Amino acid sequence: MYPALFGALTNAVLDPILIFSLGMGLPGAAWATVAARLVTLGLALYPALRKHNAFVRPRLRLLWRDLQTVTxxxxxxxxxxxxxxxxxxxxTREMSKYGPEAVAGMAVIGRMAPVAFSVIWALSGAIGPIIGQNFGAGHVDRVRRTYLDAIKFVAIYVLFITMILFAFRGPISDLFNAENLTRELIYLYCFPLALSSFFSGSVFVASASFNTLGRPSYSTWLNWGQHTLGTWPFVVAGGVLMGAHGVLIGQALGSVIFASIAIWLGWRLIKTPPQENMRHRSHGAIFGHGSLIAHTLQKHMGDK
Structure with a gap:
């Protein structure tokens, strides 16, 4: 977490200095991003090299075998x-039918949502190692509790942030000089559509369990299903019935269906994990994003 944290901090500090104080404008923003990436890289590589001896001379035979597993x-x-x-x-295509104001409203929502619900997005990366380490150590009860606690956390966080968005929907709209349809769409998102982020967050949690427990294809199919079958028919129908407002409502309704499937599949997978992963538990505690990957790499490290 530290490399990402200090990388973001570097960007936040250098952006105003390079853009405004030194008058570099957009190129200044680009250089600030480059500097942030270098800080992230350095802080990630330093402990890997100095503390963990994480890099060894590659061997073609082992590289090929590892590559198949990772791929x-x-x-x-x-x-x-x-x-x-x-x-x-x-x-965006469906929203564009209702004019620039509709597209502007969607653009504001698209910028606002990642900031408001950034904690949920981060949760998807944090929960994978927790599930993987506990499952690899044979603590299936902890895996189940982690999954349920993550879903509860998403629900509480989304409710809390939605209350804030509802309370400040006016100032938020003013910040973007939003008027007419643009303002209406922002208001609609701040309440009640922001509540649908619970389902997006639940998909993140479920996808982390899929990847960790050796079923990444579940995540792939569910994501494609949500963003095609769970999007196009709903936004088209919503647009026909309620215009630009209906497009946003249709998008939210589609996410509910596929998120429900993801939550159910995730819980089912945790209750009855894949047998090939269950066998790996006999090798002791296994660490990493997934017990299957970790077991394979552990075996290869013995060969090296």
Whole structure:
């Protein structure tokens, strides 16, 4: 977490200095981002090199064998990530039918949501190691509790942030000089549509369990399902019935359906984990993002 934290801090400090104080404008923002990336890289590599001896001379045979295992998960994770911009493109296309004000409202919401619900997005990266380490150590009861606690945390956090958005929906709209339809869409998102972020957060939690317990394809299919079948029919129907407001409502309704499927699949997977992963528990505590990957790498380290 520290590399990401100090990278963001570097960006926050250098942005106003380079953009305004030194008058560099947009190039200053770019250089601040470069500096932040270098800080992130340095803080990530330093403990890996000095404390953990994490890098060894690569051997082609072992590299090929490791690559097959990592690729099995990485390909599906990449495909799952690609689904999100596809869904955004579909919503943007439908929203564009209602004019620039509608697109502007959607753009403001698209910038506001990642800030308001950043904790939920971070949760998806934090919960994977917790589930993986406890499952690898044989503490399935902790895995179940972690999954349920994460869902509860998402619900409480979304409710809290939605209350804040509702209370400050006026100042938020004024901050973006939003008027007419743009303002109406922002108000609609601040309450009640922001509550639908619970379902997005639940998908993040479920996807972390899929990737950790050796079923990354579940995450891939659910993401593509949500951002295609769970988006296009709903936003089109919503637009026909209620215009630009209906597009946002349709997008939220589609997420409810696929999030419910994800939550159910995640809980089912935790209750009855894949048998190939269960066998790996006999090798002792296994650490990392997933017991299957960690077991394979542990075995390879013995070979090295």
């Amino acid at each position: 099995h998960f990485a390909n599906r994770a990449v495909l799952a990530s690609v689904a999100t911009p596809i869904g955004t493109a579909i919503v």
